Amino acid sequence: MRALVLSDIHANIAALDAVLADAPSVDEVWALGDVVGYGPEPDAVVDRLRELGALGVCGNHDAAALGGDEIESFNIDARRAMEWTRAVIADTTKAWLATLPERLVRDDWTLVHGSPRDPIWEYITSTPVARAAMSDLETRHGLHGHTHVPIGYLEDDGVLGTMSPGAGSVLELGGRRGLLNPGSVGQPRDGIPTASWLVLDTRSGTAVWRRTAYDVASVQAAMEAVGLPSRLVERLALGL
Numbered sequence: 001m002r003a004l005v006l007s008d009i010h011a012n013i014a015a016l017d018a019v020l021a022d023a024p025s026v027d028e029v030w031a032l033g034d035v036v037g038y039g040p041e042p043d044a045v046v047d048r049l050r051e052l053g054a055l056g057v058c059g060n061h062d063a064a065a066l067g068g069d070e071i072e073s074f075n076i077d078a079r080r081a082m083e084w085t086r087a088v089i090a091d092t093t094k095a096w097l098a099t100l101p102e103r104l105v106r107d108d109w110t111l112v113h114g115s116p117r118d119p120i121w122e123y124i125t126s127t128p129v130a131r132a133a134m135s136d137l138e139t140r141h142g143l144h145g146h147t148h149v150p151i152g153y154l155e156d157d158g159v160l161g162t163m164s165p166g167a168g169s170v171l172e173l174g175g176r177r178g179l180l181n182p183g184s185v186g187q188p189r190d191g192i193p194t195a196s197w198l199v200l201d202t203r204s205g206t207a208v209w210r211r212t213a214y215d216v217a218s219v220q221a222a223m224e225a226v227g228l229p230s231r232l233v234e235r236l237a238l239g240l
């Protein structure tokens, strides 16, 4: 099957729609959590994912939007944005977010937001953490988000390698196990402001990372119009 893998959309409908316009036809759309939070249009993003029949897992921002105490661990800007999100989201948005499991298995792939052992919160930011995460996987491969940085961890005969994919990077897993991060659609943090995502062929084990430009200024204007924190507005243009 061919899947469009999206993570950390963060209520950025302009970025999501640009990605969907750029994406090939796929069998399924997978969302790796943090659908809401930070951005100005949480309802529009959830409506779009619902229209697409997207499958997803729960991120820390999604859990916080439902009233979870995850908000206590947020920094001041994330907390302000989450308080705004909680106040404005529709009941239909809450209902869809409430259906998201912490883990989802499709074919040989486990989908989580953070990591297999701590699906909501753990950041996989180093090879040792990735190695531990892969030993916790109950499937051959995994997909995660949360760091907002695209990366691939590849295990071959017990040796773990990494790749830092750029736009158009193709990974052929072959016999290797993979733990892949598509990067963030709605708030990339690798210094590149374009939306980051990937297309996965689960049968051949081929992943292609892609980047899509979108109208960042329009999103910044929408954020300012509803009073979201200026540091969150500014970072979108920097990809940080």
Ligand code: ZN
Binding pocket: 008, 010, 034, 059, 061, 146, 148
């Ligand atoms: Zn996130």
